[in-house]
Amino acid sequence: MSQEDRQRWNDRYQQASAPREPSDFLRSLADRLPRKGRALDLAGGPGHDACWLARRGLDVTLVDISDVALAQAETLARDAGVSLTRLRLDLEAEALPPGPFDLVVCLNYLWRPLFAAVPGLLAPGGLFVFAQPTRSNLQRHPHPSARFLLDEGELPTLLQGLQSLSFTEGWTGSGRHEARVLARRPVNDSQG
Template identity: 55%
Template sequence: MPASDRNRWNDRYRAEPGIPAPSPFLTSLDALLPRHGRALDVAGGSGRNALWLARRGLDVTLADVSDVALARAAAAARAEALPLATVLVDLETAPLPAGPWDVVVCTYFLHRPLFDAFQAALAPGGLLVVAHATRTNLERNPRPGPAHVLEDGELPALVAGLELLRSEEGWMESGRYEARVVARKGAGRG
């Protein structure tokens, strides 16, 4: 990612009035998600999802390209005495933080080569949670732009090899047309 992109994200997080609420999709999975183990929040910004996972009792690592966002998340975690590690990383050019992970969450970040890495990084029985806009979203919303959306119907194929627990696609409470999946790595897969 060019430095100008990192600066743009840093500017965005500097202007953010506070850490937003966690993803409604993620919180709707409360009964399914574990309350202990290791979790990775991929491109999680200022930690809205990472902090929620940590409050549940998970040891969470938040990976993002914005040092401003990571500093905000780390400060919020310290204030609540939550287990949160932060990793400054450009996930378009560098590997995921080392697993195994009991939960990997990736909301609103798309880099297709990561899907193989997600599967490899999951612990046996681990869960992958993904939500992202698809091409239909462009009918009502200019962002993310055409180069940064899933094709309609594409997401389930990107998690092939995992057990699909939940899959949906449509206009969501966010006002975006999204694809969402929850998938589990088989217990026998290492």
């Protein structure tokens, strides 16, 4: 991403009104997610999901390109009484934080080359949670644009080196057409 992209995201987060709730999809997986260990929230914005994970007992690293979002995450974490490691990082140009992580979360951010890095970020048995709108979403919503949408049926093809534990694609309760997955790095996988 360029400096222009960083500024666009800073402006967007600066103009956001109220803090958002943690993702419904992430919360729906509560019984399947770890309660201890390390978690990485990629493109986590103002930290609503990262703080929810930290309240559950995880040591969370939040990565985002926006300085404004990371400052909002710091405030949210302080108000929630949790600690977050916050890193300003351009996921498309800079090295990812070193793993292994027990959980990697990436919601509403699509950069296809990232999928190749995820297995190496995860500890054996570690979980990956991902959700992103598909092109069908354009039937009801002009945003995100097609450039940032998955093709229908594409998500399972991106999960090389991971076992899919659950996969859905369709209209959600929030009215978006999304592909969602919970996947795991095989326990006996010694790559990394």
